[in-house]
Amino acid sequence: MRQVIIVGSGPAALTAAIYAARADLKPLVIASSVEVGGELMNTTDVENFPGFDEGIQGPELMEKMQAQAERFGAEIVYDDVAALELDGPLKRVTLASGAVHEASTIIYATGSAYRKLGVEGEERLTGHGVSWCATCDGFFFRERAIAVVGGGDSAMEEATFLTRFASKVYVIHRKDTLRASKIMQERALQNEKIEFVWNSEVVEIQGESAVSGLVLKSTVDAGLRELPVEGVFIAIGNDPRTHLVHDKLELTEEGTIAVDGRSSRTSVPGVFAAGDVIDPTYRQAVTAAASGTVAALDAEHFLALAAQSGGDEQAARAVATATV
Ligand code: NDP
Numbered sequence: 001m002r003q004v005i006i007v008g009s010g011p012a013a014l015t016a017a018i019y020a021a022r023a024d025l026k027p028l029v030i031a032s033s034v035e036v037g038g039e040l041m042n043t044t045d046v047e048n049f050p051g052f053d054e055g056i057q058g059p060e061l062m063e064k065m066q067a068q069a070e071r072f073g074a075e076i077v078y079d080d081v082a083a084l085e086l087d088g089p090l091k092r093v094t095l096a097s098g099a100v101h102e103a104s105t106i107i108y109a110t111g112s113a114y115r116k117l118g119v120e121g122e123e124r125l126t127g128h129g130v131s132w133c134a135t136c137d138g139f140f141f142r143e144r145a146i147a148v149v150g151g152g153d154s155a156m157e158e159a160t161f162l163t164r165f166a167s168k169v170y171v172i173h174r175k176d177t178l179r180a181s182k183i184m185q186e187r188a189l190q191n192e193k194i195e196f197v198w199n200s201e202v203v204e205i206q207g208e209s210a211v212s213g214l215v216l217k218s219t220v221d222a223g224l225r226e227l228p229v230e231g232v233f234i235a236i237g238n239d240p241r242t243h244l245v246h247d248k249l250e251l252t253e254e255g256t257i258a259v260d261g262r263s264s265r266t267s268v269p270g271v272f273a274a275g276d277v278i279d280p281t282y283r284q285a286v287t288a289a290a291s292g293t294v295a296a297l298d299a300e301h302f303l304a305l306a307a308q309s310g311g312d313e314q315a316a317r318a319v320a321t322a323t324v
Helices: 011-022 038-042 058-071 134-141 153-162 182-189 285-308 313-323
Strands: 002-007 028-030 075-077 081-085 091-095 100-108 112-114 145-149 168-172 194-197 200-206 213-218 224-227 231-234 238-240 271-273
Touching (some): 002 011, 002 091, 002 285, 011 038, 011 058, 011 100, 011 285, 038 058, 038 134, 100 285, 134 153, 153 168, 153 182, 153 231, 168 200, 271 285
Parallel strands (some): 002 100, 028 075, 100 271, 145 168, 145 231, 168 194
Antiparallel strands (some): 091 100, 112 238, 200 213, 213 224
């Protein structure tokens, strides 16, 4: 049996792994089979992670975090969690491969999943012009007209990046002001290849076997218009990935995992949560990493108190709650 199993592989999970490994807790990290590294794997330049004054590529930053965790003894498994048993002192994690791992504590840091538009054509044309990842798919749209949907930092970043390939990038936003940070807005607004389509919602993605256009609806007068494009990148935010725990852990109104104050303690003793899955507000790589630190320290504290209490988890929980 392990002391701690960490579920996830983004900045929160890997920072928790670094701290837990350095505390000699020999963490097992369940990193997923396909989406290893989390959202930063879909990012190009990361310019706001302290310590990298020239910026760093998202995937490189994640590789470094993983190498750092492994250097201190974290073990990484590339598989998906199929089921979790969280009640009681022994937590059980069943993987898609059928392997079962047990631990005294779990750190849950599964991040968030891309939000979908939920319009006609989106499912059917996914992979045929509909994408959520400019760095993965931008290359396929050389000299084509494409659209990015959204008004946040992700949309600005994707649109700016896509101008390397596309002949024209429309940014479709449902308002007439952007949510994105000033610097990201300015970069996009000044880019000659980007044209903003304000006050507009996508109501349909058109195309038989590949995207051929969008149907847009005005949020001002409900008027419809068609916009011919060969690709559409959806960047309208994310939802916390809680599907494996929504009936096991208390959630907040925003759908994130509820934690106790500034700690990472969930509603189940011995289960801690970190990163985007608990954070509806800040959602930065740095804040996720900090949150992973909190979770590792909370787990370490919990294990120490459980050991002192002779394995009595409820007693450990009571002491941990009173002292942190
Ligand atoms: P945000 O939640 O910040 O923005 C989502 C955008 O999509 C908003 O403009 C929102 O519109 C719009 N939107 C949401 N739902 C719909 C819908 N159904 N139809 C149409 N539009 C919709 O998400 P981001 O992914 O942009 O950013 C998430 C976090 O990651 C933020 O904290 C951001 O700062 C950070 N980030 C930082 C980066 C960087 O610094 N390099 C890069 C990328 C992200 P409305 O404004 O009307 O609500």
